[in-house]
Amino acid sequence: MPAGMLPVGTSAMPLHAYLTLAATLFAIGLFGVVTRRNTIGILLGIELMLNAVNINLVAFARFNGDPAGMVFTVFTICITVAEVAVGLALVILIFRIRRTVIADHLDLLRG
Amino acid sequence: MTDSAQFALYSLLLPAGSFLLLAVVAPLRRSGRPAGFISIVFSAAALGWAVRAWLHSSREVFQPPLLWEWIPAEAGPLATVGVLADADSTIMLVLVALVSFLVQVYSLGYLAHEPAQGLGRYYAYQSLFAFSMMGLVLAPNFVQLFIFWELVGLCSYLLIGYWYGKPEAARAAVKAFWTTKAGDVGLLIGIVLLWQRTGTFDFLELLMQVDAGTLPLEGLGLVTFCIYLGAVGKSAQFPLHVWLPDAMEGPTPVSALIHAATMVTAGVYLLKRTDWLFALTPDVLALVGWVGAFTALLAATLACAQSDIKRVLAYSTVSQLGYMMAAIGAGFASAGFLHLLTNGLFKALLFLGAGAVIHAVGSNDIFQMGGLRRAMPQTTIVFLVGALSLAGIPLFGGFFSKDEVLGAVWAGGLTAPFVMLVVTAFLTAFYMFRVVFIAFFGEPASQGHGAHVGAGHSSAAHGGTHLQDPLPTMALPFWLLAIMSVGVGILFTVRHPEHEFAAPGWLTPLVVTVSVGGILLAWLTYHRRVVDAERLAAAFGLVREAALAKFWVDDVFEAMYRGALLAFSRAVGWMDRYLVDGIVNVLSAWTLVLGDRLRRMQSGQPQDYVYGVALGLLLLLVLIQWPR
Amino acid sequence: MTLEPLAFWALSALLVGSALAVVLTKNLFHSVLYLALALTGTAGIFLALEAEFLAAVQLLLYAGGVVTIVVFAIVVTERLVGERITQTSRQIVSGVVVAGGVLIGVLTFIARAPLPATRPPLVADVTQAIGQLLFSRFVLPFELLAVLFLAALLGATYFARPDE
Numbered sequence: 001m002p003a004g005m006l007p008v009g010t011s012a013m014p015l016h017a018y019l020t021l022a023a024t025l026f027a028i029g030l031f032g033v034v035t036r037r038n039t040i041g042i043l044l045g046i047e048l049m050l051n052a053v054n055i056n057l058v059a060f061a062r063f064n065g066d067p068a069g070m071v072f073t074v075f076t077i078c079i080t081v082a083e084v085a086v087g088l089a090l091v092i093l094i095f096r097i098r099r100t101v102i103a104d105h106l107d108l109l110r111g
Numbered sequence: 112m113t114d115s116a117q118f119a120l121y122s123l124l125l126p127a128g129s130f131l132l133l134a135v136v137a138p139l140r141r142s143g144r145p146a147g148f149i150s151i152v153f154s155a156a157a158l159g160w161a162v163r164a165w166l167h168s169s170r171e172v173f174q175p176p177l178l179w180e181w182i183p184a185e186a187g188p189l190a191t192v193g194v195l196a197d198a199d200s201t202i203m204l205v206l207v208a209l210v211s212f213l214v215q216v217y218s219l220g221y222l223a224h225e226p227a228q229g230l231g232r233y234y235a236y237q238s239l240f241a242f243s244m245m246g247l248v249l250a251p252n253f254v255q256l257f258i259f260w261e262l263v264g265l266c267s268y269l270l271i272g273y274w275y276g277k278p279e280a281a282r283a284a285v286k287a288f289w290t291t292k293a294g295d296v297g298l299l300i301g302i303v304l305l306w307q308r309t310g311t312f313d314f315l316e317l318l319m320q321v322d323a324g325t326l327p328l329e330g331l332g333l334v335t336f337c338i339y340l341g342a343v344g345k346s347a348q349f350p351l352h353v354w355l356p357d358a359m360e361g362p363t364p365v366s367a368l369i370h371a372a373t374m375v376t377a378g379v380y381l382l383k384r385t386d387w388l389f390a391l392t393p394d395v396l397a398l399v400g401w402v403g404a405f406t407a408l409l410a411a412t413l414a415c416a417q418s419d420i421k422r423v424l425a426y427s428t429v430s431q432l433g434y435m436m437a438a439i440g441a442g443f444a445s446a447g448f449l450h451l452l453t454n455g456l457f458k459a460l461l462f463l464g465a466g467a468v469i470h471a472v473g474s475n476d477i478f479q480m481g482g483l484r485r486a487m488p489q490t491t492i493v494f495l496v497g498a499l500s501l502a503g504i505p506l507f508g509g510f511f512s513k514d515e516v517l518g519a520v521w522a523g524g525l526t527a528p529f530v531m532l533v534v535t536a537f538l539t540a541f542y543m544f545r546v547v548f549i550a551f552f553g554e555p556a557s558q559g560h561g562a563h564v565g566a567g568h569s570s571a572a573h574g575g576t577h578l579q580d581p582l583p584t585m586a587l588p589f590w591l592l593a594i595m596s597v598g599v600g601i602l603f604t605v606r607h608p609e610h611e612f613a614a615p616g617w618l619t620p621l622v623v624t625v626s627v628g629g630i631l632l633a634w635l636t637y638h639r640r641v642v643d644a645e646r647l648a649a650a651f652g653l654v655r656e657a658a659l660a661k662f663w664v665d666d667v668f669e670a671m672y673r674g675a676l677l678a679f680s681r682a683v684g685w686m687d688r689y690l691v692d693g694i695v696n697v698l699s700a701w702t703l704v705l706g707d708r709l710r711r712m713q714s715g716q717p718q719d720y721v722y723g724v725a726l727g728l729l730l731l732l733v734l735i736q737w738p739r
Numbered sequence: 740m741t742l743e744p745l746a747f748w749a750l751s752a753l754l755v756g757s758a759l760a761v762v763l764t765k766n767l768f769h770s771v772l773y774l775a776l777a778l779t780g781t782a783g784i785f786l787a788l789e790a791e792f793l794a795a796v797q798l799l800l801y802a803g804g805v806v807t808i809v810v811f812a813i814v815v816t817e818r819l820v821g822e823r824i825t826q827t828s829r830q831i832v833s834g835v836v837v838a839g840g841v842l843i844g845v846l847t848f849i850a851r852a853p854l855p856a857t858r859p860p861l862v863a864d865v866t867q868a869i870g871q872l873l874f875s876r877f878v879l880p881f882e883l884l885a886v887l888f889l890a891a892l893l894g895a896t897y898f899a900r901p902d903e
Contacts, residue, residue: 013747014856018788019849021751025758025777027842030725032762034718035834037827040767040813042718044774047805048758051781054797062788065859067868071877073793074869077800078884082891084805088812089898095816104829107715718829725837732844736851 018059026052039091039101043084050080116177118164119196119204119249122157126211126241129153133235140235143227147219150234154212154241161208161245165201176251176315190312195251199448203248203380206455207373211241213588214368217463220584221364221470233273233362240266244373248380252312253302256381260298260341263374264291270369271361283357290354294344301337308334314384321387328391335388335395338381346378346432349406353665355429356413359421363469366421367462371428372455379435379451386444400440400520404528404535407433411538415545419475420465423546427501428458430535437532438516441523443612450512453599457500457508460592464494467581467589468550480550486578489586491551493593498547500596502540502626508596511603514622518614533625540629548637746787754780765827771809778802792866 025048032045054073061069095101129150133140140146178193196204215237222230243262250256265288272284306312308327309320320326342348347355358370369375382389382399389396407430414426431454438447467490472480484491500508513536520529580586635641757780760773778801785794828834873881 013744013787015854015858016849016856017747018784019854020846021754021784023842023845023849024755026845027838028755028758028762030721030841031834031838033721034725034837035828035831036718036762037829038767040809040816041762041770044761044770044809047774048761048777051778051801055781055784058785058788058790058793062790063855063858065862067865067872068876070790070793070865070869071872073790074796074873075877075880075884077793077796079887081800081804082887084808085895086891086898088808089895091812092815093898101816103717106717722833722837725841729837729840729844732841732848736844736847 015059015063018055022052022055022059024052025049025055037102037104039094039103039106040088042103043087043091046087047080047084050076115164115167115201116175116194116196118160118167119201119245120177120194122160122164122204122208123194123242123245123249125153125157125160126150126238126245130235130238130242133231133238140231141228143225143230144219146231147215147234150238151212151215151219153238154208154215157241157245158205158208158212161201161204164196165205168196168198168201178251182254190254191252192255193251194249195314196249199383200248202452204245206452207241207244207248210368210372210455210459211237211244213591214364214459214463217367217466217585217588218362218364220582221466222362229273233270236266236269236273237368240270240369240374244377247377251314253305253314254312256384257295257299257302260345260377260381261295263369263377264288264295264345267291267358267369267374270365271358273361273365277360279357280360283354283360287354287358290351291344294340294342294351297337297339297344298341301334301339301341304334304337317385318387321391326391331388332392332395335392336398338385339389339395339399342378342381342436343402344378345381346375346436347406347429348378348402348432348436349409350664350667352406352410352429353668356422356425359419359425363421363462363466366425367459367466370425371458371462375428375432376435376451376455379432379439379447382436382439383444383448383451386439389439390442396440396442397525398440400437400523400525400528403433403436403438403440404520404525404531405433406430407437407535408531408538409433411535411542414542415538417542418477420468420477420480420546420550421462421475423477423542424458424461424465427461427539427543428454430539431458431501434513434516434532434535437525437528438519440528441520441525443519443523446512446515446519450509450516453500453508453512453596456592456599457497457596460493460589460596461497461501463585463589463592464490464497467585468494470581470585471578477546477550481553482551483578484551487551487580489580489590493589494551495547496593496596498543500600501543502630503536503622504626504630505600505623506597506604507600510600510623514614514619517622518618519612521618522612522614533621536622537625537629540626541633544630544633545637548633552638743787746783750780750783750787753777754784763828767813768810771806771813774809775802775806778806789861790865792869 029045029048029050029052032048033042034045036042036045054076057069057073057076061067061073091101094106098105100106129152132149133146139149176193176195178191180188181192182189215234218233218237222233225233240263243259243266247256247259247263250259268284268288271287272281274280275284302312305317308330309317311317311320317326344351355370355375359366361370389399410426410429410433414423414430417423417426431450435447435450435454438444438450467487468480468483469475471487471490472483474480496507500510503510503513517529517532517536520532636643754777757773757777761770761777764770764773778797782794782797782802785791785797
């Protein structure tokens with residue numbers, strides 16, 4: 001694909017490519033959430049999934065020429081940070097109470 | 112709007128007014144005697160209007176009924192309410208109003224020792240009954256008739272069970288209600304079937320259809336049979352006669368009014384009212400005749416074996432109702448209707464007389480009476496008048512109408528029923544004078560019967576002051592009835608109304624002979640003691656046994672109840688216990704098991720819930736991308 | 740601009756590889772480091788999408804903040820446990836099935852969707868546009884975000900407070 005034929009501000013990579021990348025990351029993150037035994041590991045999976053979502057948001061914003069999507073990404077990042085902070089606090093709290101960080105042992109909700 | 116119907120309407124509304132007054136104004140009802148006076152005044156006024164209505168109606172040829180629309184429907188009202196005042200209904204109205212009035216006056220004396228509250232209730236019921244019975248008599252269509260038919264049944268239930276504290280009375284009330292209800296179901300079905308094929312409940316419209324020949328005849332037999340079933344229950348025909356003797360547990364004035372003169376004749380009145388309908392179904396009519404005659408004979412046999420004075424009278428009522436039905440079955444309804452009217456007079460008279468005796472002696476047993484002739488001459492005379500009327504002796508009330516009934520049955524070609532009725536006439540005379548000779552003549556009971564000394568002492572001590580003719584409140588009504596009985600008897604003996612049929616010349620002598628024979632036998636047996644009562648009874652050994660057992664009709668019903676109803680209840684109980692409960696238990700068990708299984712879905716592991724979310728997401732994706 | 744496809748492919752390879760490492764590595768600490776790598780890669784993707792401001796935020800907040808917190812958490816937990824925490828996985832097969840199912844589903848959906856292949860020219864400075872939007876149209880969520888941070892700060896402090 002000769003670069004000269006592209007107008008300024010355009011890219012060779014279509015939106016599909018970015019979305020596919022995001023979907024893949026999302027799936028990997030989901031896999032991590034489902035399979036990890038360690039609570040911190042699960043949190044890391046969630047981080048990956050959120051990250052994938054961020055890529056989606058930015059890609060859409062860029063390809064539609066609407067910066068509102070990027071504002072959303074700012075929000076998402078901020079909320080994620082808050083979530084991680086609270087989530088890790090919870091992990092430590094749970095560890096203190098139950099003496100474990102293994103999610104398998106955390107089944108107080110079992111019916 | 113006709114005078115006659117208008118007067119009848121006033122007559123109908125007066126007792127309704129007194130009932131409402133007594134029902135709503137509680138202090139008045141609880142006052143007892145004042146409530147009675149109010150009810151009596153109202154019923155006297157009702158009697159006045161009834162007589163006026165009767166006098167007017169007999170002059171006019173045809174009176175259109177007073178009608179109001181009821182149950183509105185698209186094509187005109189489905190039913191109407193109103194007043195149909197013709198010759199039949201007004202004379203019946205007079206009978207009802209008259210007996211009702213006299214009985215209410217009589218009750219003041221008879222129930223003098225009742226607590227005030229009970230007396231008020233009694234008079235409220237009496238007013239309601241008068242209203243209901245008049246409504247029934249004046250009904251211009253089947254719907255109104257049925258409603259009042261049920262109302263009189265209710266009044267009967269309430270009044271039989273007036274002394275509801277007494278278990279026998281309560282049970283008799285329920286028995287009367289259920290037994291008549293069994294027939295009423297038939298009546299209701301009959302009415303609905305009739306409406307289905309004719310589209311009307313109205314008597315006059317139906318009569319027009321019959322006259323025009325447009326009434327479909329096919330299957331009409333079932334309709335008339337069903338209507339007849341209602342009459343069987345109400346008018347105590349075999350096999351539903353069992354409630355009437357038990358109904359004697361009610362106060363005697365009630366028996367006189369409801370269970371002798373008026374309500375029990377409602378069935379006969381219904382058949383008389385619709386005789387043109389029954390004329391279309393000769394088979395059912397023949398059944399009416401046969402059952403009537405059989406009932407008459409059966410009841411007369413039973414009456415011979417009774418020692419309770421009220422029960423003798425009750426069975427005689429059943430027997431006389433059988434007479435009326437037989438005449439109707441023979442196709443001459445007016446003969447039966449005439450007997451209804453005369454019977455209403457003298458049977459009420461007999462009951463009021465018996466009431467006076469019971470009031471004085473304090474017992475229903477005729478063997479505890481005896482020799483009352485000296486102590487109670489007035490009562491003896493009126494009771495004798497009643498007995499002679501019932502026996503059908505010339506110059507007395509029942510003579511002509513009984514003659515008429517027998518002639519009608521003979522002319523109708525029902526030979527076997529005719530023979531039964533003649534035997535019944537003999538038995539009627541016998542059992543009535545058995546009561547007369549035992550209770551009023553002969554020796555006073557306390558001397559002759561050693562076995563009754565224990566019981567007799569108290570009753571003698573109790574009766575010693577009471578053994579006398581009753582006060583005017585009680586005496587006046589039965590004197591009036593006695594005079595009317597004799598008056599009607601003389602009137603008909605002297606001036607025969609025209610026969611509808613050709614009665615054979617030997618009929619009247621035969622009937623008189625048979626009746627006198629009955630009286631003679633009773634005289635020989637119970638007064639002269641020429642014929643030994645025990646030997647006489649032994650001669651009819653089996654029949655007597657059967658009669659004492661009431662021909663096992665009650666037992667049959669009881670067995671049917673025990674056998675069928677209890678078995679059915681047991682089956683239903685079994686079904687409820689094992690089938691219904693079983694299904695419920697299985698369902699609940701399943702619910703528990705299912706819940707237990709479902710519970711395990713909640714593993715409490717956060718990641719398992721993520722699986723759920725992921726699967727949901729997948730499902731959504733599949734749904735979105737489903738080939739369109 | 741001709742570098743863009745090249746950069747994209749390189750970043751993609753880096754991202755997928757580090758992401759897989761995050762979810763598969765046994766050592767939790769290494770996992771976190773791979774996550775940091777993935778987040779940095781994401782910042783590169785943002786650069787490829789001409790969102791420089793977001794790339795900066797990503798690096799500062801995410802790769803800097805989040806990873807630091809997680810490392811702290813791990814260190815604290817390990818000290819509490821008194822031994823090194825190892826990562827193990829469970830139900831790998833069903834995890835692969837579910838994650839693969841979702842991936843295939845989403846990819847099929849993306850493949851079918853009519854999406855723009857080229858991006859419009861940049862009309863203005865993106866960072867400036869974000870700043871203007873944040874303080875005009877999205878000012879309320881922005882303020883609410885501040886409240887959320889406060890709540891998260893207090894909550895985390897409360898949860899993680901030392902035992903009395």
